Amino acid sequence: MKTLLIVYHSGGVKTAQMAAAVERGAKTEPGVRVVLKRCAEAGPEDVLAADGLILGTPENFGYMSGMMKDFLERIFYPCEGKVAGRPWALFVGAGQDGSGAVSSVERIVTGLRLKRVGDPVVVVKELKPEQIAALEELGAAMAAGLAAGIF
Numbered sequence: 001m002k003t004l005l006i007v008y009h010s011g012g013v014k015t016a017q018m019a020a021a022v023e024r025g026a027k028t029e030p031g032v033r034v035v036l037k038r039c040a041e042a043g044p045e046d047v048l049a050a051d052g053l054i055l056g057t058p059e060n061f062g063y064m065s066g067m068m069k070d071f072l073e074r075i076f077y078p079c080e081g082k083v084a085g086r087p088w089a090l091f092v093g094a095g096q097d098g099s100g101a102v103s104s105v106e107r108i109v110t111g112l113r114l115k116r117v118g119d120p121v122v123v124v125k126e127l128k129p130e131q132i133a134a135l136e137e138l139g140a141a142m143a144a145g146l147a148a149g150i151f
């Protein structure tokens with residue numbers, strides 16, 4: 001069975017709600033084990049054991065959250081060269097922008113040579129029903145792709 005790992009940080013509630021929507025969507029695919037962890041709980045062993053990765057972070061000070069950066073710092077060298085080609089996707093909760101979080105995560109993940117699936121889902125201001133649906137779709141699409149072996 002394939003494993004999909006969702007790793008996120010939320011200093012408030014929004015990015016946590018976004019992560020829950022991604023998880024809900026992913027769990028509609030019965031052939032995939034879905035693991036949801038906060039950045040502080042996740043480490044290289046989780047990433048190495050996963051066939052696909054979805055990251056979620058708020059944008060703080062024009063960058064990813066400090067907890068996401070800490071997670072990426074802890075996993076980078078243990079995972080470098082061992083996860084190339086695996087699919088990954090990104091969601092960002094922001095107050096008014098989000099592009100700094102997107103570019104900062106992308107820059108680091110590029111070094112792991114993961115394969116980006118879909119566009120990042122960026123939610124500015126409050127989470128709307130259509131954005132919840134897009135996040136559920138992100139999780140479902142990633143899980144379906146893993147189950148079908150198309151990534």
Ligand SMILES: Cc1cc2nc3c(=O)[nH]c(=O)nc-3n(C[C@H](O)[C@H](O)[C@H](O)COP(=O)(O)O)c2cc1C
Pocket residue numbers: 009010011012013014015016058059060061062063093094095096097098
């Ligand atoms: C310390 C701090 C810095 C922030 N910096 C930015 C920023 O640079 N750009 C932005 O769009 N939103 C910024 N925000 C707003 C958060 O990204 C936004 O409220 C987000 O939804 C928080 O998600 P959370 O509820 O999961 O913590 C910042 C919030 C905090 C607390």
